[in-house]
Each structure stands twice: as C-alpha cells, then as structure tokens.
Amino acid sequence: MPFRRAIDALNLRFGLLLALFFVFSLFAQSAPAQSSSGRNIRSKYAYGRAYLYISDIAKYYGMTLTVGSTACEIRNSKTRVTFIYDKRNATINGVKMHFLFPVLGPSSCPALSSLDFNNVLDPSMRVYSIPKQTVKTILIDPGHGADDKGASGRISHEKNLNLQISLKLRALLVKKGFKVFMTRQKDAPLTLEQRSSRCISVGADIFISVHCNSTSKRDISGIETFCLTPEGAPSTPDRKPVSAKYRGNSFNKNNFLLALKIQSKLLMATKAADRGVKHARFEVLRNAPCPAVLVEAGFMSNSREEGLLVNSAYQDKVAKAIADGIVSYYDALRGR
Ligand SMILES: [Zn+2]
Structure with missing residues (x-):
C-alpha cells in the first residue's frame, strides 16, 4: 500500500473510531436513570442538553404527580417538590431552591434537566445517593476582616457581625463534640486563598463561610445559602453554562x-x-477540598434586618440554626 493511501486508511479508521466514540457517548448520556426497583426515567434532548420526564421522576421516587397550567408538583407523605415551568426556582418542602436550568413546560410534558436531577433534586430526595463522609472537623470562616470591612450598614460593618456569629457557632459545635477551627478569631486580614488552604492544613471535613448581605434596594431582606455551581451549569444569577471543573x-x-x-x-x-x-462559583467554594457552603445571614442594607443582625439573641438563633443544619446533614449521611 503506497504511503499516502496507508495514511488515508489510518485516518479513516481513526475517524470511524471517533464516530463510534461519539455515538457511544451520546448513548451513555441519554441512557435512562434506573432505580433499584428497575423503573426507568426516560430522557429527551432540548436546548442542547438532556432532560428527564418529571412523570417518570415521580414514578422513580414512588411519588404522585399533579400537573397544572403553570407548575407541577410531586409528593408523597414526607416530601413535596414544586416545579414552575420555564423557571429555575422551585420549592422542596416549602424551602426555595434554584435549579441550574429552567424546567420545561407542559406542552412537551414537564421535564427537568439531568444536571438538576443529579445535583439538586436527587441529593435532596435520596440521601443514600450521596458519597459517604465522616464529619469530625469543621472550619468556620468569618467573611472579610481588617481593612476589608465587607458590607456596611447604618450601625455596623459586616466583618464584625460575621465574626460574632462565627464565634457563637464555634461554641455550639464544640459543645456538640466537633473539632472546630476558624480562619480568623479576631479582626485580621486574610486572602481568599488563605481561607481555602486552611481547610487543608486543619483537615476540615466541612467548610462554612459566614457573611451578611447588602444591596442597593433597601427593602430587600432574607437569608440565602450558596453552594458551588456544578460543572457544565450556569450560576444562579447567570444564564451561560461554564464547563470548568x-x-x-x-x-x-x-x-x-x-x-x-x-x-x-x-x-x-x-x-x-x-x-x-x-449556586455560585465563589473562590472559597471553588477551592474547598471538602463540602462547603457560604451563608448570607441577612441584609445589612435593610435597616430592620440589620437591627436583628446586630442583636446578640438573634445572632444566637442564626448560629444555632447553622449548627443544627450541620448536625442534620451529618445525621442524614450517618443514618442511611
Ligand atoms: Zn461578605
């Protein structure tokens, strides 16, 4: 075989291999999820990504589906999940969560993106699908410090409130028997990189960054908790997916x-x-070598909520709730 034809034949084989790999990877992505009871969840492609039929998701979990004109709901005796068509926000047992992509509406049967199924819905529904982990050591990160004051309200700076809440949280977690470290215990400067690398030096099993919020719209108040955006998805305020892992x-x-x-x-x-x-790609969440969250405990730009956040009894409540949340997570993973 002349050299040129030999190269062409090689290229053809390589091309065939590539095509086979492409077909296989398509199949692998669209293969339906299967429950232990053998029920399949059918999938379809829309907007360049895989979606799973919510009717099949309901069967998969042994739940009842109710389809409405603007939303649908799956429920059983313990759990109720509401999906709003064409929106990314949903609720699970009344708590708001944000999907990575909009839910597909009823014209084509309601469907949830497979990334949302894997990273948002399923971890909430089936704790045993989550990688096991022991929780002994917790690193608390009071956001900001020193010249970096964080948000400023009428009566306080965020860095001070973050530290006050974090110190209360530490005391509660120590009482519960956890080994607890803090990225700062006083008004000290710290880079974001130093906060994440502390996780490694103390061998943290969980990282909790404590912050208070601010916005130019002074009537806005409330609490939000962030976790890292999964690879291939947009963060909550964005629309463009980012593939970086x-x-x-x-x-x-x-x-x-x-x-x-x-x-x-x-x-x-x-x-x-x-x-x-x-979901957000905050640096402290991106670099964490363990499960990590960032809590925004309230808005300093809202005078009523700032009044609460500076109050020691309210800080006690916030700290106790974060500690209870950690214990609830730990119990969920232990008790399965
Ligand atoms: Zn902050």
Whole structure:
C-alpha cells in the first residue's frame, strides 16, 4: 500500500473510531436513570442538553404527580417538590431552591434537566445517593476582616457581625463534640486563598463561610445559602453554562445537601424571608477540598434586618440554626 493511501486508511479508521466514540457517548448520556426497583426515567434532548420526564421522576421516587397550567408538583407523605415551568426556582418542602436550568413546560410534558436531577433534586430526595463522609472537623470562616470591612450598614460593618456569629457557632459545635477551627478569631486580614488552604492544613471535613448581605434596594431582606455551581451549569444569577471543573466540584451532591439543611434550619429559626439555596462559583467554594457552603445571614442594607443582625439573641438563633443544619446533614449521611 503506497504511503499516502496507508495514511488515508489510518485516518479513516481513526475517524470511524471517533464516530463510534461519539455515538457511544451520546448513548451513555441519554441512557435512562434506573432505580433499584428497575423503573426507568426516560430522557429527551432540548436546548442542547438532556432532560428527564418529571412523570417518570415521580414514578422513580414512588411519588404522585399533579400537573397544572403553570407548575407541577410531586409528593408523597414526607416530601413535596414544586416545579414552575420555564423557571429555575422551585420549592422542596416549602424551602426555595434554584435549579441550574429552567424546567420545561407542559406542552412537551414537564421535564427537568439531568444536571438538576443529579445535583439538586436527587441529593435532596435520596440521601443514600450521596458519597459517604465522616464529619469530625469543621472550619468556620468569618467573611472579610481588617481593612476589608465587607458590607456596611447604618450601625455596623459586616466583618464584625460575621465574626460574632462565627464565634457563637464555634461554641455550639464544640459543645456538640466537633473539632472546630476558624480562619480568623479576631479582626485580621486574610486572602481568599488563605481561607481555602486552611481547610487543608486543619483537615476540615466541612467548610462554612459566614457573611451578611447588602444591596442597593433597601427593602430587600432574607437569608440565602450558596453552594458551588456544578460543572457544565450556569450560576444562579447567570444564564451561560461554564464547563470548568474545580476542586469543590468533587462534592456537588454533598454541597447541595449541606446548603439545603442549613437554609431550612435558618428559615425555621428566624422566620426570615427565604431567598433560597443558590449556586455560585465563589473562590472559597471553588477551592474547598471538602463540602462547603457560604451563608448570607441577612441584609445589612435593610435597616430592620440589620437591627436583628446586630442583636446578640438573634445572632444566637442564626448560629444555632447553622449548627443544627450541620448536625442534620451529618445525621442524614450517618443514618442511611
Ligand atoms: Zn461578605
């Protein structure tokens, strides 16, 4: 075989191999999820990504589906999940969460993106689908410090409130038997990189960054808890997916469950407005070598909420709720 034809034949074989690989990877992505009971969840492609039929998701979990004109709901005796068509926000047992992509509406049967199924819905529904982990050591990160004051309200700076809440949280977690470290214990400067690398030096099993919020719209108030955006998805305020995978993405399911548990406890304890579990690629979450969340405990730009946040009894409530959320996460993973 002349050299040129031999090269062409090789190229053809390589091309065939590539085509086979492409077909296989398509199949692998669209293969239906299967429950232990053998029920399949059918999928379809829309907007360049895989979606799963919510009717099949309901059967998969043994739940009842109710389809409405603007939303649908799946429920059983313990859990109720509401999906709003064409929107990314949803609720699970009344707690707001944000999907990565909009839910497809009823014209084509309601469907949820498979990334949302894997990283948001399933970790909330089936704790045993989440990688096991022991929780002994917790690193608390009071946001900002020194010249970096964070948000400023009328009576306080965020860095001070973050530290006050974090010190209370530490005391509660120590009482519960955890080994607890803090990235700062006083008004000290710290880079974001120093905060994440502390996780490695103390061998943290969980990282909790404590912050207070601010916005130019002074009537906005409430609590939100962030976990890292899964690779291939947009963060909550964005629309464009980002494919980059960070160290923290090894814990996508754990991150979400931890955030959901903490957000639920915070809402119960404070009765604050629910701004939901959100996804972001904050540097401290991206680089965390363990499950990590960032809590925004309230808005300093809202004078009523700032009045609460500076109050020691309210800080006690916030700290206790975060501690309860961590214990709830730990119990969920232990008790399965
Ligand atoms: Zn902050």
